[in-house]
Amino acid sequence: MGIRINSQAALESACFTAFGFFLFYLVGSKRYLNYVTPRMVPYLCFTAIVLLAWAGFRLRELFRPQHRNRAAHCLILIIPTLLLLLPLGAISSSSGYGSTLSGISGSGQTAFSGTAASTGASASSGTSSGTNGTAAASSQTDAVKQSSLSLAKDGSIQVSDDQFYAWLSEIYTNMDKYDGKTITIKGFVYRDSSAMQSNQFVPARMLMYCCAADLVPCGMLCEYDKVSELQAGDWVTVTGTIQIQKEQGEQQPVISVRQVISAHPPSEEYVYPW
Amino acid sequence: MIRSSLSGRGSSKTAAPAGAAMRRKKLPVYILCGFLDSGKTTFINHLLRDCDLQNTQILVLQFESGEEELEFSPERGGSLCFDREDLQQSPSQLAGRISERLGEQSFDEIWVEWNGLVPFSRLQEIALTPALRRLCDVEQVLYLADGESLELQLTQTGGAVPEQIAACDLAAVRNADTPKKLRRAKALLRSISPGLAVFPLEDDRHVVNRFFSKRSFPVLFFCWGIALLAAAYQVIVKPFFHLSGTPLNTVAVLFLGILLQALPFLLIGVLISSAIQTFLPADAIRRRFPKNPALGILTAVALGFCLPVCDCAAVPIFRTLVRKGVPLPAAITFLTVTPVINPVVLLSTYYAFSGNLRAVGVRAGLGILSAVLIGLSFFLHPGKVSPLTSTLDSTLCSCGYSGGTAGSRSERWAQFFRHSQSDFFSIGKYLLWGALCSSLFQALGIGSRLSGGKFGYLSALLFLMMLAFFLSLCSSSDAIVVSVGLPTGAAMGFLVFGPMMDLKNLLMLSGGFSRKFVIRLVCSTFGICFLVVFLLARPLLGG
Numbered sequence: 001m002g003i004r005i006n007s008q009a010a011l012e013s014a015c016f017t018a019f020g021f022f023l024f025y026l027v028g029s030k031r032y033l034n035y036v037t038p039r040m041v042p043y044l045c046f047t048a049i050v051l052l053a054w055a056g057f058r059l060r061e062l063f064r065p066q067h068r069n070r071a072a073h074c075l076i077l078i079i080p081t082l083l084l085l086l087p088l089g090a091i092s093s094s095s096g097y098g099s100t101l102s103g104i105s106g107s108g109q110t111a112f113s114g115t116a117a118s119t120g121a122s123a124s125s126g127t128s129s130g131t132n133g134t135a136a137a138s139s140q141t142d143a144v145k146q147s148s149l150s151l152a153k154d155g156s157i158q159v160s161d162d163q164f165y166a167w168l169s170e171i172y173t174n175m176d177k178y179d180g181k182t183i184t185i186k187g188f189v190y191r192d193s194s195a196m197q198s199n200q201f202v203p204a205r206m207l208m209y210c211c212a213a214d215l216v217p218c219g220m221l222c223e224y225d226k227v228s229e230l231q232a233g234d235w236v237t238v239t240g241t242i243q244i245q246k247e248q249g250e251q252q253p254v255i256s257v258r259q260v261i262s263a264h265p266p267s268e269e270y271v272y273p274w
Numbered sequence: 275m276i277r278s279s280l281s282g283r284g285s286s287k288t289a290a291p292a293g294a295a296m297r298r299k300k301l302p303v304y305i306l307c308g309f310l311d312s313g314k315t316t317f318i319n320h321l322l323r324d325c326d327l328q329n330t331q332i333l334v335l336q337f338e339s340g341e342e343e344l345e346f347s348p349e350r351g352g353s354l355c356f357d358r359e360d361l362q363q364s365p366s367q368l369a370g371r372i373s374e375r376l377g378e379q380s381f382d383e384i385w386v387e388w389n390g391l392v393p394f395s396r397l398q399e400i401a402l403t404p405a406l407r408r409l410c411d412v413e414q415v416l417y418l419a420d421g422e423s424l425e426l427q428l429t430q431t432g433g434a435v436p437e438q439i440a441a442c443d444l445a446a447v448r449n450a451d452t453p454k455k456l457r458r459a460k461a462l463l464r465s466i467s468p469g470l471a472v473f474p475l476e477d478d479r480h481v482v483n484r485f486f487s488k489r490s491f492p493v494l495f496f497c498w499g500i501a502l503l504a505a506a507y508q509v510i511v512k513p514f515f516h517l518s519g520t521p522l523n524t525v526a527v528l529f530l531g532i533l534l535q536a537l538p539f540l541l542i543g544v545l546i547s548s549a550i551q552t553f554l555p556a557d558a559i560r561r562r563f564p565k566n567p568a569l570g571i572l573t574a575v576a577l578g579f580c581l582p583v584c585d586c587a588a589v590p591i592f593r594t595l596v597r598k599g600v601p602l603p604a605a606i607t608f609l610t611v612t613p614v615i616n617p618v619v620l621l622s623t624y625y626a627f628s629g630n631l632r633a634v635g636v637r638a639g640l641g642i643l644s645a646v647l648i649g650l651s652f653f654l655h656p657g658k659v660s661p662l663t664s665t666l667d668s669t670l671c672s673c674g675y676s677g678g679t680a681g682s683r684s685e686r687w688a689q690f691f692r693h694s695q696s697d698f699f700s701i702g703k704y705l706l707w708g709a710l711c712s713s714l715f716q717a718l719g720i721g722s723r724l725s726g727g728k729f730g731y732l733s734a735l736l737f738l739m740m741l742a743f744f745l746s747l748c749s750s751s752d753a754i755v756v757s758v759g760l761p762t763g764a765a766m767g768f769l770v771f772g773p774m775m776d777l778k779n780l781l782m783l784s785g786g787f788s789r790k791f792v793i794r795l796v797c798s799t800f801g802i803c804f805l806v807v808f809l810l811a812r813p814l815l816g817g
Contacts, residue, residue, distance in 0.1 A: 004402060007493040012695070026534075035531040043538035050541055057691045067398060067412055067441050070469065071496035076702040078500060080533055088527050209622075212531025213716060214747055 008069040009061045015077040016055035022081050023048035030268075034090055036211045037272045090269040091206065091215060156182035157242075161266035164205050165273055168218065175244055175253050183220075183255060184239045186263050189230045190217045201227050203238045208270045215270065221247065224257040237263040301376075301384050301410040303401065304485060307438045308418030309390040309427050313448055313475075315342035317418060318387060322350060325482065333381045335372065337361065337397075338389040351381055361392060369403035376409055384410055393434050394441040413489045417442040418475070421450030421459045428462065436466045443489070444471040446481045468700070521717055528713035532746065533706070536586045536778070540705055541698065543587025547594035548694035552686055560599035570604035571649045575642055578612035585613035585749055585773050586705065589782045590697055596661060607649030610799060613749040613773035614641030623753040623769070633762060636814050637753075640770045644799075644806045648774075651798050661791040704785050708778030712746040715777075734764040735808060739800065742772030749773030766811040771803040 023044050026032040032044060149170055152158045157178070159167045164185070171178050187203030196202075204219035222238055230236070240257040247254065306314045318334065322345065332351035334344065339357060346353050354375050356368065388397050394415075401412055417439055420427075424447075427435050439445065445463050450456040460472045473480045550559070564570045581591075592609040596602065613619065615638050627633040742752065752772050775796055783792050 004407070007491075011493045011496065032534065034527060035534045040535060040538070044534065047538045047541050050545070054691065054695055057688075058695070065398070065402060067394070067415055068443055068467075069491075069493050071492040072469070073699040073703065074496065076699060076706055079706065080530060082500075082503070083526050083530055086526065088523050088530075091524055091527050210747070211535035212527050213535075213713065213745065214752075 004065040005062055006065045006069075008066065008071065009058050009064070011069075011071055011074055013055045013058040013062070015074045015081075016051045016058065019077045019081050020048040020051035020055065022084060023051070026084065031084075033268060033270065033272075034088065034212070037208050039272075040211075091212060151181075154182075156184065159183065159185040161186065161268070165207065165218075165271040168220065169273075171220070171242070171253055175251065178242050178253065179244050181242050182239065183242055184237060185220065185255070186235065186237045186266065187219045188235050188265075189232050190219065191227070191230075191232050196221070199223050199225060199227055201230060203236055205266075205271045206269065208272055218271070220253060220255055222255040222257050224260065226260075230260065235263045235265045236260050300408075301381060302413040302488075303384045303386060303410045304413055305386040305388055305397065305415040305442075306418065307388045307390070307394065307415060307442055309420065309423070309435060310338070311340060312390065312418040312420050313342075314338070314387045314390075314418055315340055315344055317446075317475075318385060319345045321385075321482070322346060330382045331380060333375065333379075333384045335384060335386045337392070338387060352379055361389065361396070365396070365399040366403050366405070368400050369406045372400070373405045373409060388438075390438075391434050394438045398441075411489075414444070414485050414487060415442040416481070416485050417445040417463075419445055419447050419459060419463065421447045421455050424459055424462055428466075439463055439466045439470070442467070442470070444473065444481070444484050446473050446475040446477075448475045450474050525713050525717045528716055529709050532709040532713060532778075536705055536709065537702075539586040540590070540701060543590040544694050544697045544701065546581075546587070547590040548690050548697060550591070550594050550598065551693055552690040554598075557599065559595070563600050563604070567601065567603055567653050570601050571607045571646055571653075574604040574608035574649065575611050575615075575646065578608050578645075579615050579617075581612060581616065585776070585779055586782075588612040589779055590701055593697075593786050601653075602656070602661060603649040603653040606652050606795065607645045610648050610774040611642055611645035614638065614645070614770060616749075619749045619753075619773065625753075627753065627762075632815065636766060636811065637769050639814075640766060640806055640810060641774075643810075644770055644803045645774070647802045647806065648795075648798050651802065657791070657794060661787050700785050701782050704781035705778060708746055708776075708781045711777055711781075712744060715744045731761070731764060731812070732808070734761065735767040735804070738764050738768040739771045739804060742768040743776050743800075745772070746776040746778040747772060762815045763807075763812040766815070767804065767807045770807055771800065774803065775799045 027041055027044055027048075032040070036044070149163060149166055157167065157171075164187075167185075171183075185203055187205050190202045190204035191200075192202075201222055201224060202217065202219040203222060204217035206215045207218040208215050220242075222240065224230075224238075224240075237260070238255060238257055239259040240255040242253050243256050244251055245254045246252070306317065308314050315336075319342070322332075327350070330351075334346060334351070334353040336344065336353065336355045337360075339355060344353060352375065354372065360368065386397070388394065398412075400406065401410070419439075447456060447459045447463075450459050456472075456474055463470050463472050471484060473484070475481065564573055578588075581587075588609050592605055595605045595608065600608075620634055620638060623634045623637050624631070745752075749772065753769055780792065780796060783795070
C-alpha cells in the first residue's frame with residue numbers, strides 16, 4: 001500500500017466542489033430560474049464560493065487519515081445535485097399544482113403536455129418581439145426599473161414575453177390611461193370556476209416571488225364567449241380591448257376578447273416581479 | 275454459555291499456517307479504547323477465556339497498566355506492555371519495537387488496549403508508520419464506556435475521551451442496566467459520533483461479532499451506490515419515462531426551489547454561529563449579556579432587528595447562543611423575533627400589501643409582542659427539562675472539538691471551518707427533510723383541498739396558521755402569498771406565526787434540542803401567536 005488518504009475528507013471535498021460548481025452552472029445557464037428568482041443570484045454565488053472554500057480547506061486534511069469514515073451525510077449535497085441533473089420541466093398551474101391560497105381546486109387534472117405547441121398555428125410572431133430567451137430574465141427586471149414600456153406604432157399594446165409583469169403592473173396602476181386600448185397578450189388558459197363567471201378566463205403566467213413553492217398564476221381577466229372551447233393550460237395569444245369594469249367590488253381592467261390563437265410557450269415560463 | 279454463543283468466531287478463520295500467511299496478508303488489528311477502569315483488561319481476559327480462538331496466535335499490546343492483570347498463557351501468542359514513559363517516545367520508535375516483536379514470532383492477530391488519556395490519533399500515527407503499515411491493518415475500534423461516569427468524563431477530562439469516541443467503530447456500555455440509562459448513554463455517545471453503533475456490554479454476542487468483523491468502507495460503498503444510481507437512471511428510467519408534467523416533477527421542482535432558496539441562508543447562519551463559537555472567548559457573551567431578564571429580552575429584539583437573516587439562519591445562531599449560556603428566554607425571543615422583523619421581510623410586506631404601512635407596522639408589532647411573550651413564558655415557567663439534548667453540548671460542539679479554546683490564528687480558522695462544516699451537515703439533514711415534507715404537502719394540494727370551504731374569522735385564522743406551519747415558506751416571500759384575496763386580520767396569523775415556527779424549523783431544531791423542549795416551544799409559539807393575533811389584529815387593521 002502506498003500513501004493512505006483520508007477518504008471522508010476526499011468525498012466531502014468532492015461533494016462541496018461538485019455542488020459549488022453546479023451552482024455556478026445553474027446561474028450561468030439560467031436554469032436556476034425554474035426554482036428561484038433572479039434576486040437569489042448573489043446568494044447562490046455566495047453559497048458556491050463558500051462551498052468551494054470549504055472544499056479547499058477539507059482537501060488540506062486529505063493526507064491525514066482517520067480510522068472511522070462516514071459517508072451518508074454527504075447525501076445532503078448529492079441529492080440536490082442529482083435532482084438538478086434530471087430534466088425537470090416548469091410547473092404549470094394545471095399540473096395539479098396551483099395557488100394554494102386563492103382557492104383553486106386544480107388537483108387531479110390531467111397534466112399539461114404541451115399540445116398547444118404542436119397543434120398551434122405559428123401565430124405568436126407578433127407577440128414575442130424577437131427576445132432571445134436567455135436574456136429574458138435580466139431584461140425583465142430592467143424593464144420594471146426603467147419602465148421602458150412603449151406602445152406599438154398603431155397605438156396598441158403588444159405585450160412581449162419579457163414585459164408581461166411590467167405591463168401588468170403598469171396597466172393596473174394607470175388604469176384610466178389604457179381604457180379602450182387594444183392589447184395583445186400571451187399566457188396559458190387559467191380558469192377558476194369559484195371566482196370567475198362562465199365567460200371569463202385569464203391568459204396567465206406563473207409568478208414567482210421567492211421560490212418555486214410560492215408560484216401563483218397572474219394575468220388580466222378576459223371576457224370571451226367561447227371560453228368552453230379553451231383547454232385549461234394551453235398557451236394562447238389573446239387580442240382584445242381593455243375596458244374598465246367593476247369586478248368583485250373593485251374597478252378592474254378587463255380584456256374584451258376579439259381573437260384567441262394558440263401559441264408557443266415562452267422560453268421562460270415564469271415571471272419574476274423584481 | 276458464552277462460549278457456545280461466541281463459537282462462530284473461531285470457525286470462520288482460516289487454519290492456514292500462520293507463518294506463510296503473514297507474508298502475504300496483513301495482520302488484522304483490533305483496538306480497545308476506554309477511560310481508566312472502564313474494564314478493558316477484563317474484557318480482553320473475557321475474550322481470551324471464552325472465545326473459541328483455536329490456534330489463533332495473538333499479540334496483545336497494552337498501553338496502559340490498570341489494576342486488572344492480563345491473564346494470558348504463552349500458547350495464545352505474546353504480549354507487549356508500554357508504560358507512561360514509553361508513550362513519550364516517537365511513533366516510529368514505538369512502531370519499531372512492535373515490528374521487532376512481530377518479527378520474533380508469527381502472529382495471526384493484534385489486539386490493542388489503548389490508553390484512556392492519550393488521544394487516539396497517537397495510536398494512529400504509530401499504526402501508520404511505514405514499518406507497521408506494511409504489516410498490519412486496523413480493522414475495528416471498540417470503545418468501552420461506563421454508563422454511570424460517561425457524562426462526567428466527557429465534561430471534565432479534556433479532549434481525549436470525545437476524540438476516542440469519535441474515532442471508534444462501535445461502543446459497548448457497562449453499567450447501563452435499565453433501558454433509560456442505555457438510551458442516555460447512546461444519546462451522549464452519538465452526540466459526539468453520529469450514527470455510532472452502541473450495544474450494552476452484556477449483549478456479548480453482538481459486541482464480539484461486530485468487534486471481530488472486517489472494517490467497512492462507507493465512502494467506497496457510497497461512491498458505488500451513486501454510480502449505480504446514475505447508471506440505472508441512464509439505462510432504465512431515462513428512455514422509458516418522461517418526468518415533465520408528472521406529479522414527481524412538481525415535487526422535485528418544489529423541493530429544489532425550497533432548498534436552493536433556504537441553503538444560502540442556512541449557510542449564512544452556520545457561518546455566523548461558527549464565528550461566535552470560535553472567535554469569541556468562551557464566556558464573553560455570557561458576561562456581556564444583560565442579567566436582567568427584561569433587558570435581556572429587549573437586547574434579543576434589538577439583535578434580531580440588526581441581523582437581516584431569515585428563519586433558516588436563526589436556528590443555528592440560536593443553538594450557539596444557548597450553548598454559550600445566553601439566558602433561554604432571551605435566546606428564544608431572538609429565535610422567534612428575527613425572521614419577522616428583519617428589514618428584508620418588512621420591505622417585502624410593504625410591497626405585498628401595496629404600500630400599506632399599517633399592515634407592515636401591525637406585522638412587526640404583533641411579531642415583537644408575540645416573541646417577547648414567548649420569551650416571558652419561558653422565564654415564568656422555565657420547565658424542568660434541559661433544552662439541549664445533552665449537557666455536554668455546552669462544552670463540546672457536535673464536531674467533537676471543544677470550542678473557544680485559545681490557539682493560534684490559523685488554528686482558530688481551521689476550527690471555524692471544521693465547526694461550520696459539521697454544523698452545516700447536522701442541520702442540513704433536517705432542512706432536506708423539511709423541504710421534502712412541505713413540497714409533498716403542496717404538491718398533493720392538501721392546502722387547496724382544505725381551503726375550499728367557507729371559514730369564519732376564528733377558523734380562518736387557525737387554518738392559515740396551520741398552513742403557514744406546513745408550507746414552510748421563507749419569511750421574505752410569505753407576505754405576497756397571503757396578501758391576495760384573504761382577510762388581512764386572518765392573514766396576520768400566517769405572517770406572524772409562519773416565520774417563527776414551521777415544519778422546517780421544527781426539524782432543524784430537533785437536531786440538538788430535546789424533544790420535550792421543542793414540543794413546548796412549538797406549542798407556546800402557536801398558542802401565544804394565536805392569542806395575540808386573534809385579540810389584536812382585527813381591532814388594529816379592521817379587516
